[in-house]
Amino acid sequence: MSRLHPSEERAALEESVRRWCEDRATVAAEPRFVAERWREIAGFGWLAAVLEESAGGLGLSPSHASVIAEALAPAASQEPFAAQLALGGWVLARARGGVARDALLETWLAGESLVALADGDPAAPPWTSRPAFWGRRVGGDLLLDGEAPLALDGMLASHCLLVVADEREAKALYVLPAAALERVAREALDGRAHASIRCAGLAAPDDARLEFEAGTDAVLAEAAWLHALCAAAESVGLLRAMLRASVVYLGQREQFGRALIEFQVLQHRLVDMTLTLTRLESLLEVARFKVDELGLLAASPWIAAAKAATGEEGRAVARAAVQLHGAIGLTAELALGRQLRRLTALELLAGTTAQHEAHWRATRTA
C-alpha cells in the first residue's frame, strides 16, 4: 500500500482543524490575540501533536505540524501556531526534563503560557548560530548581557528562551520569566505582538539552563527548519483561501453588464493561479515526505525549496488575487487583505525567500 495516501492521523487532524476554522469563521477578523481561542487550540491537542510522548506529546512526525498550520491558516490570523510550536514547544520538549522546564512545558501544552525565543541577528538565516546574549561568570553567578531585537510573540510570552554564548563561545539556552527582562513591544504588520528583549547584568540561575542530548545548535536548527516548514504550509493554506475567494468574488461582481467570471482572460488568470498553487502544494508534500524519511535537518533542501517557492510564487498568486478583486482587495474589509499581510510576514519569517532560495541552490544536488 502506498504511503502517499494520507494516514488516518493526518486525515483526522485536517478534518478537526477544518471544522474549528469553519466554526470560527465569524471571529477570524479579530485583530488581536485572544487567549481563549489559543486555549481551544491547545485543548484539541494540536500543540501536542508532534512532540515526543515522553514530553507529553502525541508523538506524530513533525510533518504533521505543517498539516495543522496549513489547515489553520485561513481562520487563525492571530494564533501564533507555527512560531509557538517550532520555536517554543518543540525546543522545550527536546530539552532534558527538570523542574522549571517540566512546569513550563505543561502550561505551554495547556495553552496557558506562551514562550518566545530570544535570539540574535534577525537578518541571518535562522538555522545558523545566532546568540543574542553573552554570559560572564562573576563569583558564582552567571550574568547575562545582550539584546534580542525581534523575539516572536515576545509580548505574549510568559517566558523567554535566551540564546546565550558563554565565555568559551559555547551556546546554551536559558529559560527566564519575561518579567525579569526588559521588553519593548514591536507590533508587526500582521498584528503579531513581537518584542525586543534586553537584559544587562541579569543573574541566570543554574537550573534555568536547558540541556539537550542532541546539542543546543542542532535543536535550534531543527526548530528553525520546523518553523520554515510550518510557514510554507501556512502560506499554502492562505493562498488556497485567496484563490477560492477570487473565484467566488468574480462570480458575484458584475461589470460591463455581466459577471466578471465570464471573461476568458480572467478565467485563465484563475487557472494560472491554480497551476502555481498546485506546484506549491506538491513541493510541500515533497518536504513532508523528506522530513518523515530523513528528519528535519537532512530534509532541509526540500523544506527550503517549498519555503522559497511559497515566497516567490506565492507573491504572484497573492498579487493576482488582489488584482482580480480590484481596490477592495487592498482594504482590510475582506479577509483577503488580512491574509495578504500575514502572507507578506511569512515571506520574511523563518528564513527569507532569498535565504531559502540560496539554501536550495547550494544543496539541491547533494
Place this chain on the structure above:
Amino acid sequence: MLIESALGDAERAFLAEVRAFLAAELDPALVAAEDAQRSFIADHERGNRWIDRLRRRRWHVGHWPAAHGGAGLTPMENYLLQYEQGLHGAPAAPPMGLAYVGPTVIRFGTEAQRAAVLPPLIAGEDHWCQGFSEPGAGSDLARVQTFAERRGERYVINGSKIWTTDAQHANKIFVLLRTRRDDSREALSFFLVDMATPGVTVRPLRMLTGDHEFNQVFFDDVEVGPEALLAGEGQGWAVARFLLEIERGSFVFGGRLRRRLARLEARLRAAGRVDAQVEHALARLDRDLLAYEMTELRLGTLAQGGALQNAAANLIKIDWTELLVRMDELGLASADPSALCADGAPLREGELGMPGWLASRFNNLAAPIYGGSNEVQRNLVFRTLRQAWGSA
C-alpha cells in the same frame, strides 16, 4: 526525483524489479540514440524495438487489465515502470496504439472489435495513428467536417486529417468523423480504419527543422464496413474525450524530464556556461520539476487533487509541456554560434543540420499545442474550478 519514501513494500519490490530489467535490457546504443533525438515525440522504429523487449514481461501493456492481455499493473506500478524508463533513457513508446486505441477499444468495443484490434496490437503487428485534427478544426475539435456517409450497412468517408503523427508508419488509423450534416457533437462518430483501404493517401508535412513527424491524411471515397464504427453513431465525442483524457493525463513524463534536465545541466557545466544567472535558472527548473514530479504522482496516479481532481489531466499537460519548452530555452539562451550547424550526428532525409537539442527546441514548441492546446486546457481547468468553488 522519485520520492521513494512514498512507496509501500510491494511497490519497492516492483521498483527493484523494474531497475533490474532496465539494467539488463537497456543497451547504451539505444539510450544514446534516444538522448540524441530531435523531438519529444516517440521515434517509431526505436520505440518499437524497445516495445519488443517490454513485451516479454507484458509491460508494453502494463496498465491494461489482465483479462484483455495486459499485465494488470496498479496505477502506482505503471507510474514506476514509466518513470524509471524515462529516467534511464529507454526509448519512448509510440502511444497511439498501445496507450490510446487499446484502452479505448476495451472500454467501447464489441467483443468482435476487441478480438480484431487487441491481439495484433499486443503482438506488435499493427501500428496506429490518430486522425483528429483537420485543416478547419484544431483547438475546436468538435468542428471536424470529414464525413462518413452511410450507404446501407456501409460508410463512405471523404475529407482529410492533418498533423497526423506517424501516419507514414501506421497501417491503421482511428478517426473522428461526422455522420450527420449538422454541427452538433451528437453528429460525431468514431471509426477504426485500415490504411490500406483504397482512397487513403498520406502526404508528409515537413516542419521547420525539416523533420518529418506529421502528415496529412486524405480520404477519397474510402469505403468501410459497420465493424469500423466504434460505440455507435453519435457516440464519437464521448469516445474522443475518453481517449483525449488518456493523451493528456495517463503518461508519466517526470522521468524523461528529469533525465533531460540532468543532461542539460551536465552539458552547460561541461561547456563552462554556468554563471550565476544560469545557476539560478537551473535551480528554479529543478524546483519546478520536483513539484511537477510530485503533482504527477499524487494527482495523476493517486487522485489526490481534492476538489480539483477532475482537472488533473489538464493541469499536468500544461505543466509538463511548459517545463519542456523552458528547458529547451535555457539551452538556447546559453548557446553560442557553433549551434548554428550540424554537430556531426547523422541526419535523416530532409532534416536541417543543427544539434539535436536545438532541433528539439523547434519541434517541442508543438507540445503546448498538441493534445488540445494549453489554452483549451485552461478552459477545461477553469470549468472544474468553477464547479468546485464557484458557488461557495
